[in-house]
Amino acid sequence: KGIGADTRLGKKFLHAGVGFGGSCFEKDILNLSYMARTLHLDTVADYWMGVLDINKYQRDRFTQKVHRALNGNLKGKKVAILGFAFKEGTNDTRNSIAVHIIREISNERPKEIAIFDPGCSAAEIMEEVREHIKDERTLSQIKVRNNWRDTTEGSSAICILTPWYHFRYPAQAQA
Template identity: 40%
Template structure:
């Protein structure tokens, strides 16, 4: 027997619509959502639906979590595949570690899980985030319990200058949509990178036309006119 909550869908719709993030501000392609609340709230919804006998509803919302995890793994696999199916001992720069801009909150950040996959492939990662400290990044990775702590310390470098992070790297990955990333001197970045120079824009904030003109091999989530297929 199915159970019903007694909710008025018009009231639910009105409540959700009061959040200004819903709409164009929220519906953007990215490497995956993070933060302490969204995933927890969805999992609570899964539990409530299941406890009420609404298994199809529970399965539906659980797929949101599964697809979010898939997106992070897909992004990491794209990097590995594009770099000729191996990132072993190659250096990759991460721009951003926080789960969103203007915060130092790293809980469930997509960057953690992308880094996990690349470290498992023996990549070296250079990280720049304007607010997240090295100690937090190391803790985030160690807390996964899937990586050798010695390898984390060996293969992770955290720097305070974005240009230093991108110096002599094989690829750059945008993991947080920090203001200013798009305005870097990308010509300078290109000149100091290994060639071919790859950029993986996980937040869709870069000027594809300009960076491609400079010479980058560019992949941007949610965009059709990418240079890397």
């Protein structure tokens, strides 16, 4: 609560999640690490690299949880991804958490990875997916849906990766 009271941070950045994404945060941290290293502040540089290591660990840990929840086998199963933008309220998909999770999950050859994000078009989502996944067979498993119901129907796992209001309060979002 104390950190959240600081208006420079606020409460909105202090929620647990799968990690952070976006086009700037990782780049900025790499720049901080580089600057610290050039100033011979190796401990500081290592600290900033540790932030990126923890972020990757969070993504890997989440993927492993999905894997374990499906008894170690995603083959032939549908996985729903709710939220693709790097944060709620934007259509910016660059370096989103979702694309990293999808890449890892796709290695296990599920029947389908269904994606829905109320702020992103199918073209925006697939453009970012194609930046990270080149295999056509894998790409054919990835389907962008028009709503959360179609995305989740028949899914063995539902992964909420961007905390849109639609996903947190589905009944109110429809009213």
